[in-house]
Amino acid sequence: xxxxxxxxxxxxxxxxxxxALMAAAPTAAKNQALLSLARRLRASGSALKxxxxxxxxxxxxxxxxxxxxxxxxxxxxxxxxxxEGCEQIAAMPDPVGEISGLKRRPSGISVGQMRVPLGxxxxxxxxxxxxxxxxxxxxxxxxxxxxxxxxxEALHSNLALAELVSAALKEAGLPPTGVQLINTTDxxxxxxxxxxxxxxxxxxxxxxxxxxxxxxxxxxxxxxxHLDGNCHTYVDAEVDFGLALTVVINAKTQKYSPxxxxxxxxxxxxxxxxxxxxxxAVLAEKGVEMRGCARTxxxxxxxxxxxxxxxxxxxxxxxxxxxxISIKVVDSLNEAIAHINxxxxxxxxxxxxxxxxxxxxxxxxVDSASVMVNTSTRFADGFEYGLGAEIGxxxxxxxARGPVGLEGLTSLKWVVLGQGEVRT
Amino acid sequence: xxxxxxxxxxxxxxxxxxxALMAAAPTAAKNQALLSLARRLRASGSALKxxxxxxxxxxxxxxxxxxxxxxxxxxxxxxxxxxEGCEQIAAMPDPVGEISGLKRRPSGISVGQMRVPLGxxxxxxxxxxxxxxxxxxxxxxxxxxxxxxxxxEALHSNLALAELVSAALKEAGLPPTGVQLINTTDxxxxxxxxxxxxxxxxxxxxxxxxxxxxxxxxxxxxxxxHLDGNCHTYVDAEVDFGLALTVVINAKTQKYSPxxxxxxxxxxxxxxxxxxxxxxAVLAEKGVEMRGCARTxxxxxxxxxxxxxxxxxxxxxxxxxxxxISIKVVDSLNEAIAHINxxxxxxxxxxxxxxxxxxxxxxxxVDSASVMVNTSTRFADGFEYGLGAEIGxxxxxxxARGPVGLEGLTSLKWVVLGQGEVRT
Numbered sequence: 001x002x003x004x005x006x007x008x009x010x011x012x013x014x015x016x017x018x019x020a021l022m023a024a025a026p027t028a029a030k031n032q033a034l035l036s037l038a039r040r041l042r043a044s045g046s047a048l049k050x051x052x053x054x055x056x057x058x059x060x061x062x063x064x065x066x067x068x069x070x071x072x073x074x075x076x077x078x079x080x081x082x083x084e085g086c087e088q089i090a091a092m093p094d095p096v097g098e099i100s101g102l103k104r105r106p107s108g109i110s111v112g113q114m115r116v117p118l119g120x121x122x123x124x125x126x127x128x129x130x131x132x133x134x135x136x137x138x139x140x141x142x143x144x145x146x147x148x149x150x151x152x153e154a155l156h157s158n159l160a161l162a163e164l165v166s167a168a169l170k171e172a173g174l175p176p177t178g179v180q181l182i183n184t185t186d187x188x189x190x191x192x193x194x195x196x197x198x199x200x201x202x203x204x205x206x207x208x209x210x211x212x213x214x215x216x217x218x219x220x221x222x223x224x225x226h227l228d229g230n231c232h233t234y235v236d237a238e239v240d241f242g243l244a245l246t247v248v249i250n251a252k253t254q255k256y257s258p259x260x261x262x263x264x265x266x267x268x269x270x271x272x273x274x275x276x277x278x279x280x281a282v283l284a285e286k287g288v289e290m291r292g293c294a295r296t297x298x299x300x301x302x303x304x305x306x307x308x309x310x311x312x313x314x315x316x317x318x319x320x321x322x323x324x325i326s327i328k329v330v331d332s333l334n335e336a337i338a339h340i341n342x343x344x345x346x347x348x349x350x351x352x353x354x355x356x357x358x359x360x361x362x363x364x365x366v367d368s369a370s371v372m373v374n375t376s377t378r379f380a381d382g383f384e385y386g387l388g389a390e391i392g393x394x395x396x397x398x399x400a401r402g403p404v405g406l407e408g409l410t411s412l413k414w415v416v417l418g419q420g421e422v423r424t
Numbered sequence: 425x426x427x428x429x430x431x432x433x434x435x436x437x438x439x440x441x442x443x444a445l446m447a448a449a450p451t452a453a454k455n456q457a458l459l460s461l462a463r464r465l466r467a468s469g470s471a472l473k474x475x476x477x478x479x480x481x482x483x484x485x486x487x488x489x490x491x492x493x494x495x496x497x498x499x500x501x502x503x504x505x506x507x508e509g510c511e512q513i514a515a516m517p518d519p520v521g522e523i524s525g526l527k528r529r530p531s532g533i534s535v536g537q538m539r540v541p542l543g544x545x546x547x548x549x550x551x552x553x554x555x556x557x558x559x560x561x562x563x564x565x566x567x568x569x570x571x572x573x574x575x576x577e578a579l580h581s582n583l584a585l586a587e588l589v590s591a592a593l594k595e596a597g598l599p600p601t602g603v604q605l606i607n608t609t610d611x612x613x614x615x616x617x618x619x620x621x622x623x624x625x626x627x628x629x630x631x632x633x634x635x636x637x638x639x640x641x642x643x644x645x646x647x648x649x650h651l652d653g654n655c656h657t658y659v660d661a662e663v664d665f666g667l668a669l670t671v672v673i674n675a676k677t678q679k680y681s682p683x684x685x686x687x688x689x690x691x692x693x694x695x696x697x698x699x700x701x702x703x704x705a706v707l708a709e710k711g712v713e714m715r716g717c718a719r720t721x722x723x724x725x726x727x728x729x730x731x732x733x734x735x736x737x738x739x740x741x742x743x744x745x746x747x748x749i750s751i752k753v754v755d756s757l758n759e760a761i762a763h764i765n766x767x768x769x770x771x772x773x774x775x776x777x778x779x780x781x782x783x784x785x786x787x788x789x790v791d792s793a794s795v796m797v798n799t800s801t802r803f804a805d806g807f808e809y810g811l812g813a814e815i816g817x818x819x820x821x822x823x824a825r826g827p828v829g830l831e832g833l834t835s836l837k838w839v840v841l842g843q844g845e846v847r848t
Contacts, residue, residue, distance in 0.1 A: 375842025418799025
């Protein structure tokens with residue numbers, strides 16, 4: 001057994017032991033740990049800055065720049081935000097231990113379900129130190145132990161943060177190993193983390209699609225996946241044009257990089273002649289490239305200075321994360337739903353309509369984690385949904401779909417209360 | 425592409441197409457299909473008998489006997505039971521489309537969750553034709569399409585049953601390919617079924633532990649696993665001895681083969697001197713072999729004619745499915761919980777106690793799909809829990825734990841209702 005395997009086995013066993021204590025932890029202790037963590041974050045500005053400076057220097061030397069360098073920065077603002085996040089999670093109700101649906105059965109037993117932590121989750125993420133605290137705080141409140149593997153560029157920052165987490169856990173009488181950070185940048189550690197069901201109950205990867213696909217293919221434990229967000233907004237035949245204009249512009253242009261931004265616009269043939277020239281003009285003004293079907297191109301009309309091209313088949317499946325939108329004219333609600341279910345990524349899709357039956361059919365028949373009526377796909381977010389925070393957004397169908405908060409880190413076990421009943 | 429791959433691709437594509445129609449099917453149509461299926465089953469006694477006779481003749485020629493041959497039999501009783509099961513499922517509420525927790529958020533949007541089918545499930549099971557109808561009826565009501573792969577010895581029986589299912593679906597205006605049975609005994613079909621996420625959303629295997637482990641290891645789609653049921657009953661220090669005697673005897677001896685039978689008895693040291701001789705005498709009388717720890721052996725005392733041996737370390741992990749029980753004396757509730765979490769299979773475990781705090785700690789800290797107080801582990805069953813029927817019992821932690829009924833074949837997607845709100 002080499003040193004890395006030995007190290008990972010130690011981390012895994014410690015997590016498994018800590019998980020039992022985290023699961024049984026009183027709500028007050030978990031909240032105390034979260035508030036202590038918030039306090040320690042605020043008090044450790046200079047130590048965190050020093051650790052982060054090492055990472056930043058190495059990253060700059062390695063040629064990192066732009067958004068990749070920005071998200072590595074542990075600024076006072078970032079620290080204030082994650083500290084506040086810990087306090088918000090402390091203020092939320094404890095999901096663990098809730099018993100629901102307890103019903104008496106004809107046999108005399110009462111049967112219900114209790115919400116319990118999953119056990120140990122492993123999280124693999126990019127070089128964003130704030131995620132270390134977000135994951136740690138969700139783990140603490142949900143009564144799980146976790147093993148964190150952050151991007152290697154952020155190792156010094158993450159180690160400094162993980163030390164604060166352990167100290168906060170200890171202060172609250174919880175196991176300091178409830179949250180562990182893998183202290184090596186050896187990539188083989190990931191392979192060991194995702195293949196040990198005896199140590200880890202579920203893996204939550206965050207990052208690029210190819211990374212997540214690779215982890216899913218190689219994992220021997222369940223994975224809560226977040227693949228791409230090819231989100232659609234469909235403008236129905238019966239629609240408030242003013243509302244549609246506002247919502248589509250928000251869904252596409254409020255921010256280009258999030259996974260819940262609309263990448264594809266579908267417009268019913270009856271709305272298209274009026275709607276497309278208007279939306280085209282605003283998109284052009286905002287510098288958004290339009291890739292349209294033949295009917296779209298004909299209806300958009302001349303848009304001097306705008307980049308308008310014919311969409312290829314590949315465009316319908318594309319997650320641009322950029323000022324580009326694909327546009328297609330459809331002849332019916334059926335065609336819109338079929339198009340979304342075929343080309344979409346089952347992330348978030350919206351219908352804009354005044355017709356109730358159309359709204360209800362869209363909600364029911366579009367097979368996506370979030371389905372929306374008359375609002376912006378940009379709302380698909382744990383905070384906007386009232387989850388307090390999110391550990392990720394799932395594009396899976398089992399267990400958790402869409403934004404995953406505290407509840408997604410738990411499961412339901414059956415509780416049966418009897419008075420000596422036996423099976424006959 | 426060989427013929428089998430081509431066949432399985434056809435089945436998979438047909439299932440995927442059917443899934444959209446099954447998901448959108450009105451409750452009335454699904455119920456009509458179930459009632460039609462019940463009627464057809466009752467009316468097809470002789471055709472089913474003829475098909476089953478072919479299977480039975482081949483099985484006998486191949487040397488099959490005992491319980492393996494028994495469960496292959498499609499007797500009038502079995503047919504009546506599955507027909508009644510279809511009617512019961514028709515009478516249950518439709519889980520699909522239910523919207524829960526719809527709440528207004530500060531942004532103005534309303535956010536809730538809608539219960540929806542998983543899509544396509546694949547089921548791999550032993551040579552028990554009744555399972556074909558159970559799986560089909562649960563698929564229909566839950567709005568899923570399914571692909572069934574029954575044991576090869578039951579192929580003729582299953583094909584005859586599957587024909588009735590398709591006819592019932594057709595009569596109700598639903599796609600006849602909503603339920604498909606794989607019509608070949610080629611084992612390679614299983615490998616193709618479990619590795620195509622484009623065709624199947626989840627695999628539910630039923631059968632021996634080694635089969636399920638192999639399927640889980642090779643699958644490229646999520647698996648709802650049912651591994652072993654090493655269930656415990658723990659007799660606390662504070663306990664009603666009469667209740668404990670009745671419940672333990674039921675949990676162990678009412679039936680030896682089910683996965684929810686108790687395989688291991690834990691007794692607190694304070695109860696052991698009184699309780700063990702009594703339970704030992706009854707178990708001896710029923711012909712149950714006892715494998716005890718050293719203290720158990722000393723306390724059981726002489727039991728003439730009974731088989732009493734020293735338990736080995738391996739006994740604590742064993743699922744006997746036979747008239748054998750392992751017995752251990754423990755010094756505390758803590759030790760009982762730790763033993764169960766270490767050696768158990770996270771299936772079903774019970775505490776017998778009069779102490780409320782002990783009951784609540786056991787419920788919370790034992791990490792099993794079903795945790796019980798003062799009743800028999802034999803109650804861990806979809807029908808006893810009020811699920812109407814079960815497609816299996818999950819020993820997984822994610823998605824569904826314990827008996828999996830209609831709800832376990834669904835998931836929750838987010839629904840967001842707005843009036844033109846945008847993200848700022």
